[in-house]
Amino acid sequence: MTSVSAEALVELAKRRGFFLQSADAYGGVSGFYTFGPQGAAMKRNVEETWRDRFAIQEGHMEIDAPTVLPEPVFEASGHLDGFDDMLVECPECGQSHRADHIVEDGETGIEEAESLAPERIEEVVAEYELACPTCGTGLAGQAIEQFNLMFETNIGPGSSSPGYLRPETAQGIFIEFPQFAEYARNQLPFGVTQIGRAYRNEISPRKSLLRVREFTQAELELFVDPEEDEPDLSAVADVTAQFYPAEAQDRADGEPVEMTIGEAVEDGIVADPWIAYYLGVAAEWYAAIGLDMDRFRFRQHRPGELAHYSEDCWDAEGDVSDPDEDPDWIELGGFAYRADYDLSKHDAHSEAEFTIFKQYDDPVTVEQPTVDPEMGYLGPEFGGAAGDVADALEALAEDDPDAFAGEDVTVEVDGEAYTVPVEQTGFAIEEVTESGEHIMPHVVEPSLGIDRALYTALDHSYREDEVDGEERTYLELPPAVAPTTVGVFPLMDKDGLGERAREIAAELRADGLAVAYDDSGAIGRRYRRQDEVGTPYCVTVDYDTLEDGTVTIRDRDSTDQTRVAADDLASTIEALVEGDSTFQNL
Structure with a gap:
C-alpha cells in the first residue's frame, strides 16, 4: 500500500478528470466541485453499488424528492432553530471560520470540538491563544456565534413563500410517509431510500471533496415497530470491523477494537440490533468499493455529541492522512436510531397523520372513557369559549379519566380555567372492541456521503511501483467502481x-x-x-x-x-x- 498526500491526490484528480473546483475561469467558488468524465463515471458506479446493496438486496423502495422544500417543513424538523455551526470572525482580515475547526486544528488535544458549547469554545480559544489561520491574528475575546447552514430561497415570485435547499435528503422521505406507508400496505418494517444532492452553506469549506457546500447523500430511512421488529443478524454476524466505543474515547489509553458484528452485539458494544445490522452491511459495502479496512473504523458518538432524540449513533470513519502524519479520520456516514422524533414532529405540525394501523391477532375489548358535553349548558355558560372547553374535556377524558370522579371538573383553555359540573360533561366509561391500534413507527437511519466515499476510495487505492525499470502510478480500484x-x-x-x-x-x-x-x-x-x-x-x-x-x-x-x-x-x-x-x- 502506498500513502498519498492530499495535494498529490487532488492534482491527479484534476489532471485525469476525476474532480476539479467549479468556475475556475471566474476565480473558482469555494465548496463547489465539478466531477469530470472519470469522476462522474466512478460516482455513478459507487451510487449503483449502494443502490444494489441498500435498496435492491434489502427489498426497500427508492424515491427522488425535490431539493427545495417550503419553510414549514424545516420549522417542523427543527432545522430552522438548530442546524447551526459555530462561527468566529477574525478582527483583522474579516475572514469567518468554524470555531470548532480552529480548536481541533490547534494544539489543544481536542478531537471532537463540535460537541462543546460556544462558551467553552471561547474559553479554549483564549486558553491556547488560537489564531486566525488566514492572517495569524489572535482570536481570543472574539464572540462565537451560531450560523444556520441552510441556503434560503423563495418559491415563486416575491418573498411570500420562503423555501430552503434541503440540508439532507431525509426530510423528503419523512414528509411523504403517509403515502409511502400505503405503498408498503401498512406493513412494518419497510424502508425508503434516496440518493440525491444536499446543500449546506459551510462557513469554511476545505480539503476538496471532504468539506463542501453541495454534496450527494445516500440515505435509508427504515420504519420499524419498536416492540416487535428485529433484524436477522446472522447475515452480518461474521463481518469484521474496528469499533471505537464512547467509553474507549474517554480513556487516555482507549483504542479501537477489532471484532465481528456478532461479538459487538454480544458484548454490548453496539446496543441496538438494527444499527448493528447496518454497520455490518456498510462495512461490506465500503470494502467492496475499495476502502482499506485497516484504515476504517466505526466510532460511537459520545454523550455530548448525541442529538437529543437519538438513543445511539455511530459514524463510519476513514483515515485519509498524508504520508508519515498522524491519522486524519473523516466521517463517511452516520448510523442513528432516531426513534419517532421525525414522524412525531411532522404529525404535530402538518394536517396528515404519521401513524400506521397495527392489526391485533385477535380483537380485544377495552374500557374507553368518553364525553358528550351538553352544549345547551356550555354555550350560555362560557359563550365563545364553549367549543374549546368541549375539546378540552374530550382530551382530559382520554388522558386522565380519574379527573371526572368528583362533582366538578376543571379544564384550562388559553390560560383560563373553566369548571364544569361532571353531569353536564356526559362522561361515561364504555366497553369497546378494538381490532388494532395506531402506532408511530421508529426510524433507523444509515446516511452515507457518496463524495467522501469516492475521495476515500481514491486515497486508499493509490499505488506506486516500478514496471520494467519505470515508475508507475495506478489506482487499485475494484472493477465495480472503476470509471x-x-x-x-x-x-x-x-x-x-x-x-x-x-x-x-x-x-x-x-x-x-x-x-x-x-x-x-x-x-x-x-x-x-x-x-x-x-x-x-x-x-x-x-x-x-x-x-x-x-x-x-x-x-x-x-x-x-x-x-x-x-x-x-x-x-x-x-x-x-x-x-x-x-x-x-x-
Missing part, C-alpha cells in the same frame, strides 16, 4: 489494426462494458494512462489478432498478460468483473 472497465488499443493504427480494435471496442460497449479506446503514443504510455485512472483491464489488438482471432488482455495490478479469443472477450471480462474468474485462471 472504465477496459481499455482497447491497436498496437499501431495501420494495416487494419485500428479498424479491428475499434470494432472490438464497439462490441464490448454493446455488451454494456465501459470502454476507453486509445491509439495515441507508445503502447506502454497508453497502459500507464489507463493504470492511473484505475482501468482494471487493457486489451491490445496486434498482428496475431488478424491471423488467429486472439487478443492480448493485461491485468492492471500485476501487469500480467495473456491471450484470449476475441469472440470470448466480453464474457471473459464480465467473469473477471463479477469475481467468477481470476486473471490467473485465464
Whole structure:
C-alpha cells in the first residue's frame, strides 16, 4: 500500500478528470466541485453499488424528492432553530471560520470540538491563544456565534413563500410517509431510500471533496415497530470491523477494537440490533468499493455529541492522512436510531397523520372513557369559549379519566380555567372492541456521503511501483467502481489494426462494458494512462489478432498478460468483473 498526500491526490484528480473546483475561469467558488468524465463515471458506479446493496438486496423502495422544500417543513424538523455551526470572525482580515475547526486544528488535544458549547469554545480559544489561520491574528475575546447552514430561497415570485435547499435528503422521505406507508400496505418494517444532492452553506469549506457546500447523500430511512421488529443478524454476524466505543474515547489509553458484528452485539458494544445490522452491511459495502479496512473504523458518538432524540449513533470513519502524519479520520456516514422524533414532529405540525394501523391477532375489548358535553349548558355558560372547553374535556377524558370522579371538573383553555359540573360533561366509561391500534413507527437511519466515499476510495487505492525499470502510478480500484472497465488499443493504427480494435471496442460497449479506446503514443504510455485512472483491464489488438482471432488482455495490478479469443472477450471480462474468474485462471 502506498500513502498519498492530499495535494498529490487532488492534482491527479484534476489532471485525469476525476474532480476539479467549479468556475475556475471566474476565480473558482469555494465548496463547489465539478466531477469530470472519470469522476462522474466512478460516482455513478459507487451510487449503483449502494443502490444494489441498500435498496435492491434489502427489498426497500427508492424515491427522488425535490431539493427545495417550503419553510414549514424545516420549522417542523427543527432545522430552522438548530442546524447551526459555530462561527468566529477574525478582527483583522474579516475572514469567518468554524470555531470548532480552529480548536481541533490547534494544539489543544481536542478531537471532537463540535460537541462543546460556544462558551467553552471561547474559553479554549483564549486558553491556547488560537489564531486566525488566514492572517495569524489572535482570536481570543472574539464572540462565537451560531450560523444556520441552510441556503434560503423563495418559491415563486416575491418573498411570500420562503423555501430552503434541503440540508439532507431525509426530510423528503419523512414528509411523504403517509403515502409511502400505503405503498408498503401498512406493513412494518419497510424502508425508503434516496440518493440525491444536499446543500449546506459551510462557513469554511476545505480539503476538496471532504468539506463542501453541495454534496450527494445516500440515505435509508427504515420504519420499524419498536416492540416487535428485529433484524436477522446472522447475515452480518461474521463481518469484521474496528469499533471505537464512547467509553474507549474517554480513556487516555482507549483504542479501537477489532471484532465481528456478532461479538459487538454480544458484548454490548453496539446496543441496538438494527444499527448493528447496518454497520455490518456498510462495512461490506465500503470494502467492496475499495476502502482499506485497516484504515476504517466505526466510532460511537459520545454523550455530548448525541442529538437529543437519538438513543445511539455511530459514524463510519476513514483515515485519509498524508504520508508519515498522524491519522486524519473523516466521517463517511452516520448510523442513528432516531426513534419517532421525525414522524412525531411532522404529525404535530402538518394536517396528515404519521401513524400506521397495527392489526391485533385477535380483537380485544377495552374500557374507553368518553364525553358528550351538553352544549345547551356550555354555550350560555362560557359563550365563545364553549367549543374549546368541549375539546378540552374530550382530551382530559382520554388522558386522565380519574379527573371526572368528583362533582366538578376543571379544564384550562388559553390560560383560563373553566369548571364544569361532571353531569353536564356526559362522561361515561364504555366497553369497546378494538381490532388494532395506531402506532408511530421508529426510524433507523444509515446516511452515507457518496463524495467522501469516492475521495476515500481514491486515497486508499493509490499505488506506486516500478514496471520494467519505470515508475508507475495506478489506482487499485475494484472493477465495480472503476470509471472504465477496459481499455482497447491497436498496437499501431495501420494495416487494419485500428479498424479491428475499434470494432472490438464497439462490441464490448454493446455488451454494456465501459470502454476507453486509445491509439495515441507508445503502447506502454497508453497502459500507464489507463493504470492511473484505475482501468482494471487493457486489451491490445496486434498482428496475431488478424491471423488467429486472439487478443492480448493485461491485468492492471500485476501487469500480467495473456491471450484470449476475441469472440470470448466480453464474457471473459464480465467473469473477471463479477469475481467468477481470476486473471490467473485465464
